[in-house]
Amino acid sequence: MLAELGLASLEALAASVVPADILLPQEIADEGLPAPCGEAEALAELEAIAARNQVRRSLIGLGYHGTATPALIQRHVLENPAWYTAYTPYQAEISQGRLEALLNFQTLISELTGLPIANASLLDEATAAAEAMALSRAVCKRPAASRYLVDEQVLPQTLAVLQTRAEPVGISLELVDASALAADPAAAAAELAVPDVFGLLLQLPATSGLLWDPAPLLAQARAAGVIATVAIDPLAQVLLAPVGELGASIAIGSAQRLGVPMMAGGPHAAFFATEEAYKRQIPGRLVGQSLDAEGRPALRLALQTREQHIRRDKATSNICTAQVLLAVMASFYAVHHGPEGLAAIARRIVTLRAALAAGLAQVGLAPEAGAGFDTLRLVTPRAPELLQRAAAAGFNLRPGSGNGELAISLDELSTPAELEALLNALAPDGASAAAACAACSAALDHAENPLAGLPLRQRPWLQQRVFHQYRSETELLRYIQRLVSKDLSLVHGMIPLGSCTMKLNAAAELAPVSWPAFAQLHPFAPAEQLAGYAQLSQQLEAWLAAITGFAAVSLQPNAGSQGEYAGLLVIRAWHNSRGQGHRDVCLIPTSAHGTNPASAVMAGLRVVPVACDEAGNVDLADLEAKASEHADQLAALMVTYPSTHGVFEPQIRRICALVHERGGQVYLDGANLNAQVGLCKPGLYGADVCHLNLHKTFCIPHGGGGPGVGPIAVAAHLAPLLPGRDLGIGPVSAAPWGSAGILPISWMYIRMMGGRGLRTASCVALLAANLVARRLEPHYPVLFKGEGGWVAHECILDLRPLQRSAGLVVDDLAKRLMDYGFHAPTVSWPVAGTVMVEPTESESLAELDRFCSAMTAIRAEAEAIAEGHSDPANNPLKRAPHTLAAVSADVWDRPYSRSQAAFPAGSDQQASKFWPAVARIDNAYGDRNLVCTCPTVEELAQPLPLAS
Amino acid sequence: MALSFPADCRYADSHETARRDGELVRIGLSAFAIEQLGDIVFVELPEIGAALKAGSSFGSVESVKAVEDLLAPVGGVVEARNEAVLASPEELQNDPYGEGWLLLVRPGDPAEFDALMDAATYGGKVQA
């Protein structure tokens, strides 16, 4: 490969591509990083760290619960590379499997909540609540209302994130006692009548564990035009009347307890459901049904114009990467159990709670009275002693805010035997323990309805076929397999998506995620039980700081978007701390990713776009002009490096200096860090904050659209302002370490690669991209190149000439690549009419050859159209992708052959053919006729409408 | 396909069109803008009686891949809106200067209409 590019060594390549004033010698790049090691050695080291975690039975609750992950979901979904290495399903024709699983998720949430529009996941429950707050404000008809009523019984971490998110956008939170308001209509009316109030958030069950009837309050809110959100528990909601039917406009929550281990806080899928009227404002991705070119139903992402990649600073949210893999797990959990199974689990929990209450009362520890789902609250001066006794018996209970209370949250794993063990631990002596156990088991035998008096679910639900058809392991195994076989993932071939870094997710990196010592921990367990996690995150933070050249790192943000938001808040807090709080202008080059402007707006900043020049670089003159014009208000520049155009801008030091000279800070979007690790460090060339996408550069798999981890690294002056520190900004995620459960992946990667390996990997990534650019340049102009004609780790290929000569659009090439067995590169971003290719260091020369041959062959097919040998409308490009059904149909009336349609790469392809499950999907039809839940049995009986 | 720009319409920089209809003005979107947007899937329009201010947003139009604010070419009060376009946004594509109109407005300041571009100027500008 080096020879083809006329280079002597990888180091020579690095010296050619990376600007000399930022390229570091190996010794400096390596500082603070380990030496490389093999996978056995790294695993052994990690095992020693994991051994410092202690797995106890956590009955803490607070949004994280024990759950029984069905073994088949563990093995065939969570641990299956065909699921976890796929990308976000933008290329829908080769993503029908996870799109269907996500449609099942949306259907489940919609049926649970009684609200018709549910998205395909958000990052966690707390940020989902913040999104509900934002949506409520956007849709509330009261002009300029800025007050949000929040039930004092919302989860504490939800409240903390709401506080973080409210302040920068001028929202003030007002704590209310929602259950008291529900009981006092006059007081509620007065509260809701305040014209400045736009929304209301309540939590059911409350943090205390109690349930109450929200219907009167929800009805009053609706009548007053105040947008009401209920944070629900999905298992409790199985038994309770759907909050949407009671009047809620929005329901949010976490799907963790639907079969996803606690993982010390994440990753888990949060959900968000709302009414039809707000479908154009719902945050995050939404799967919708449409039709393909052959008239069959097909799924794809719907109403994308809501999202940051299109609407940028006007987007409803900055969310991009979500929690697809975890939502898929939760959806299969529901498919596995069906409505009856879910109800049985939920009923068992309620019954056990009532029995435990009876047992506790027997020994003078009567819990707070009132209906509830899984949690009992005990107000007693003996709380500290009881917590200790429980701990000695292996239980983590939830300490109260003062010393005089505790709470116990039961879950799917609770059993009568567990209740006995608990009662034995808590009772003062053997005799009273026996009496308590007897009372408990008597209550189990004759349970009255513990939910009497509450609005309960009345009608049959979850009647869609999918939740009934696969209730044996044999059937579900095959369903899971059938779905995943429709999806193209890294198990099939390279996914050359620019800006996404679809590199190898090595098995040794993934294996530890399933270790109980990592998976089965509660995020709020006592600190000593999390000692292994503390060590792991300290080490990972130190390595990431070394890699970026910064002083400190926070692992809390759950995706790149959240890192951007956190980083900008840190910058804002720093300006504030220096009496410069008026600085609110954020300069963003027009080539930036959509999350950048969307995050800036959420952080309370004003976006001022900066132009790019002909060569794709930030236009220095425009930057200087804008920075000077706004010098007094300049808060930050957000710049991506290497640029989203795939080049190392030679002027990066100058760019940073220019901003600093005018009092601004430099935020570096580190999505493209895969080109720099071990070669140069943002902290050393002028940036102040940088986010990293561990789900790109550091091997966390994309999961089909999440999970992600978007840590921020900051310079020393900003370190005290990181979330979680004394002077820091508020939390940006529900859990202190965000998605702790997947940090072992990045730890393993860095540990095995070592400093040297990381530098080599970056060099090979640059090599692969330059090889692809060199090979394809004769066929597709490479839009931007850096000095000496080199690209960075990705390259943009211009297809606009083919639009003029052959009438082709980018989608034609993207869909035709499917026929060759490839996932398309990034389409029409950051430049419309182009594709961006990022091969990564993981692909062999053989795979790069295969890709370049496919691209070259497509170019020849385009040429045939341009020269009039192919019909401009009826040709293999315009009619791609080709399904098995189409090419094997009895009638074939196209002017090209079946083998050209199906095996364009030649007969070699026959042995490994990946068939797109559906033909080209009509996006407009689906957006005009939004269907985002599974059809019911009745709907299935209706004939399909024809596409217009 | 050559785009048409009827001579009896006036055109705004932001691609909205205005055509006199008795005392009223009928507002639409130019064929050029519609072609740029691609398949239109959603149109948002103000209620009857709403007041428009020239140059300010009165709604939006969405395709699968883009969304644009609609800016009022003239100020005035909305007398009617095209319910057919709201129900089937593709109407806009099929007949931009006819069935695909957006609003019927009682204009405030006649000078605003006169300040809009004529067909030749607009056509020259977008097809340059």
Ligand SMILES: Cc1ncc(COP(=O)(O)O)c(C=O)c1O
């Ligand atoms: C340049 C750039 N910035 C930011 C992001 C946002 O990251 P995430 O999807 O993790 O929120 C992406 C990822 O898609 C990106 O490519």
